[in-house]
Amino acid sequence: MYFKLTSAMTIGMLCMASTAHATPQDDRKGILQAAPNKCVALHKGRTCYTDVTFSISAPHVGDYCIRDSNSKKILQCWANVSHFDYLLAFGSAESVSYELISKTKRDVLAVTTINVNWVHKVRNKKRRWQRLF
Amino acid sequence: MKMIKLLSAVLLFLTQQAFADESVVDQEDWLEDNGLKWQLSVGAFYADMALPKLIGADNSPAHLTLLADIKLQYKNFYLISYSGDFFGGSDVGYQFIQEEEWGLDIIYGSYQLAFTETGYFDTNDPVIKELEGIRDRDPDQSLGIAYYRSVGEYLAVAELVYDVFGDTNGWVFHLEATRNFELRNWDLWLNFGANYYSSNFNNYFYGVTEQERNDYLTPYKPGSGASAFVQAQLNYPIAEDWEFSAGMSFLVGSSEAKDSPLLESNYARVLFTGVKYVF
Numbered sequence: 395m396y397f398k399l400t401s402a403m404t405i406g407m408l409c410m411a412s413t414a415h416a417t418p419q420d421d422r423k424g425i426l427q428a429a430p431n432k433c434v435a436l437h438k439g440r441t442c443y444t445d446v447t448f449s450i451s452a453p454h455v456g457d458y459c460i461r462d463s464n465s466k467k468i469l470q471c472w473a474n475v476s477h478f479d480y481l482l483a484f485g486s487a488e489s490v491s492y493e494l495i496s497k498t499k500r501d502v503l504a505v506t507t508i509n510v511n512w513v514h515k516v517r518n519k520k521r522r523w524q525r526l527f
Numbered sequence: 528m529k530m531i532k533l534l535s536a537v538l539l540f541l542t543q544q545a546f547a548d549e550s551v552v553d554q555e556d557w558l559e560d561n562g563l564k565w566q567l568s569v570g571a572f573y574a575d576m577a578l579p580k581l582i583g584a585d586n587s588p589a590h591l592t593l594l595a596d597i598k599l600q601y602k603n604f605y606l607i608s609y610s611g612d613f614f615g616g617s618d619v620g621y622q623f624i625q626e627e628e629w630g631l632d633i634i635y636g637s638y639q640l641a642f643t644e645t646g647y648f649d650t651n652d653p654v655i656k657e658l659e660g661i662r663d664r665d666p667d668q669s670l671g672i673a674y675y676r677s678v679g680e681y682l683a684v685a686e687l688v689y690d691v692f693g694d695t696n697g698w699v700f701h702l703e704a705t706r707n708f709e710l711r712n713w714d715l716w717l718n719f720g721a722n723y724y725s726s727n728f729n730n731y732f733y734g735v736t737e738q739e740r741n742d743y744l745t746p747y748k749p750g751s752g753a754s755a756f757v758q759a760q761l762n763y764p765i766a767e768d769w770e771f772s773a774g775m776s777f778l779v780g781s782s783e784a785k786d787s788p789l790l791e792s793n794y795a796r797v798l799f800t801g802v803k804y805v806f
Contacts (some may be wrong), residue, residue, distance in 0.1 A: 432767065434764040434766055434767050436764050441709075443712055513764045513768060516566040
């Protein structure tokens, strides 16, 4: 229940933050989309794997790159394009954000996040045999 | 024997008190925090189960089972209940020492299935004529220690418990090993081990006294016994909060149990598959 409450508060805060910055977000809406944008692992701390397709619809033809928001490591770049897809073999124990950048201007055009969630929030005991009750 | 039980309870209490403060500090990093943590899960499972055959009894419970399990952790205490999958049960314990490669828990639980003259399950069922007149085999309420150790890719567990709060006056030694395989988002674990039951423990459940003699039962005193088991489980996160599981477990008892007039077989098995929602 604690987790639900935390999630609800986080979503609430995110909604408020989105509303406050509605204009710039609207401009960039749809430029970078990821599907799926969620990965579910069994336990907290476990690496979650999924194949993510990024769909990029840039406003102009140009040179673009996708990079990890945190490490700034570039995953791939494309030249002279505006609409393209990119398939990423995602594997992470934590949520990761990705940025679409203009290669020439180095501007961040859009950001999307692959959220990592878990089924079990409370750690299992390692014993497997079930005592009979 | 009552004195032993009393002494055990007092010793347990004293050791908990003596190590309470130290444990809180030592284990802060692996318990995540020292507050109450809980997790409830509900689900539906299909289980094909066969228990050691009591003569004349229904030894296979209903196939479709509903699951409602809880995990509780408070400081170093834990309670984990199981239903729907495997044979059901609970783990109650206190994490006493936890090092990187090994740990020691104080544990409480039952190691043998209870039964009465109506069989394993619903005591409102009519008395089974083959079992008529036997005393109730109440569940043991064993208390003891569990030692955990990583051995290569395996986690090994050894437990020694005494039926402190039950009526058997017996003890059980339990050994098991588990290996976990992570296959992308799938989890597969394999587990195998054995139990050794003392004479008193085995006699309580599978012995037949002169007073219990009827047309089908003759007096029997099995002495100590053992069982061995192997089990496996596959888990997959279907979506956030939803988990798919499938598994199997086989257990075979030693000849002392098989020779009991109360039993027609000395093995148990369960195959199950199901889905649960984790709150």
